[in-house]
Amino acid sequence: MVAQMWTGLAQEGVTIAIPNWNHELLLPRAIDSAFQTLIRLRDEDVPGEILIIDEASRDGSPLLLRQLEALYYREGLRVLLLADTGTLADSRNLALVHARYRYIAFLDADNELIPENVPSFLRALQETEAAMVYGNLLVRTPTSRCAMNLLSNESVQFKLFQRNYIDAFSLVDRCQLFDLGGYESGYRALEDHEMWLHLAVNGRKVVFVPLAFGYYYVLPSSMATTSGNKAMEAESRSQRIYNQLQARDHLPLNTNLLRFHPALGYF
């Protein structure tokens, strides 16, 4: 497995990783957008795959995924069916291990990528040598066709140490995440926030690209809305780890205010 991991690290291309936990009804939309993205990437000679990690779903997702894998394995759809439920951080670490390609787009099973823009994000990641690039997420309700808000729409600033405003829905360089030990599996919420802070304090670049990366759907009883206590716990833990002395504002930060567009460069 380790050998496979290191071979994959060297292969240029994009793995779209979709952690899933009981999202049978929303998975087809996410997978469809991922397939459209693969087509876009292949048009630009970038190989890709879709890796779905199912965290022991009980709602029929495993059967759906079994069917889809039987139909689309050759087209690059791969499925890891786990027999127990772990944290989202565990899923993301599994994606880091099992991905075939160097770059990973993390897509939640209830969200949707905007395929036309992913090649630009990839170019931005390659040209800036960042650990992660992200862009605007258009926030929608479950079936609306228009966005009513924006997420992940600001560059990294010191206020990131206070609260998270960047979603995990982004494109990352697997090598760099590997080198820093991956996601902290002890976090039961806001593991993405912890990861951005981890990258930032280790001098890595986290770059904002002013393009829409995908659609972020707000759902009733979603994990983000029901994990209040866990989120507070995680936030205070991150505070303790990364900014106990409240001194970050007075220290240099390589990734501060980094914004990049492939057609413009840094701006």
Place this chain on the structure above:
Amino acid sequence: MYPVFHAPRPRLPSVLSVFGPIEQYQADRDKRSLFSGNTGAVLEPLDAYLAHLLVNVHPGEPVLLDLTAEQTSGASTLLGVLHPRQPRVFAVGGPLPGDRRAYRGAVEEFLQQRNTDLSLLHWLSYDEMSAALKGETDVLVFLAANRPAVDAEVEQWLNLLPSAIVLVFGLGAVGSCAALDALVQRFPTGSPRRLALLRDSGEVLSASRLGMVAGRDNTAAETARRRLQQLFTSNYSFLSLLRLATEQAIRASGSDGVVRGSHGSFLEWNQEINQLKKAAQQARADAEAAFEELRTLKHSLSYRLSERFRHWRRQLAPDQTWRYRLFRGLRRSAQIVRHEGFFCLLRRIVRRCLRRSV
């Protein structure tokens, strides 16, 4: 490396988990230019997965007889040895070590890297197989469709091991696969053996090239096949999903409106709709005109004055007070004087006073 990446977690089988190691084996082999077997022609990822699941759902303790090892350069052997049920695997040894095409060493080396128990793997020559398997009941035989006279070979193994299940890998489409034609001819409907193509078990298995032959009275085979089918049958039919998707696309194109507006059969219907639309439009125009009139009235001096007076009256004589009662009496008196004259007012006052005194 970091321990976080090594924590093992229990998994259910998927094409990736079954075929992933085989892909890795093939990649290693290609990298080292050991030999080049056309594995893909025989062992498809989906078929490898189905064979894996078949071992899973087999009610007994299956023993694998891999006669496709040579065609897959050992990949099919890995499929058996890496199975978590740890079946005993008898595989054709193939060319002797030293030969460029020898795969035994590569398979063993690959398994050793994964700390797999090699004692379950037995390399034999083709002729030694029948003797080694004598007396075994739960045997799964792997055969490749591109072997010469594969139908006769299937029958030979089923004669030798009547309770065995023979899996034939790499069967092509009807009409363009000689092996399939021969198998259908040898095991027709009503024969004591049944040929089943797993692609017939469900629409999602349409890409499968795996055939299964077993005795018609072999309940283990039939149960396993049915369980496999159930593993791929859900509430959804892909045809209905396709229909939904295409209907949605057509709806989005707005072609319904074009047809309704132009086709003759909607003429009467359209006329009625147009009349209703006109009526609705007229009603809307009337309502707007009335609203406009009301707005003009509200802006007139008299309306504003009356509003102002009403406001003052409410301020000076709030409801339910003696001032209000006085105001009401004065207003009524003024109305009587205006309409009936001052004497009439006096007459009324006198009459009321008299009524009270009585």
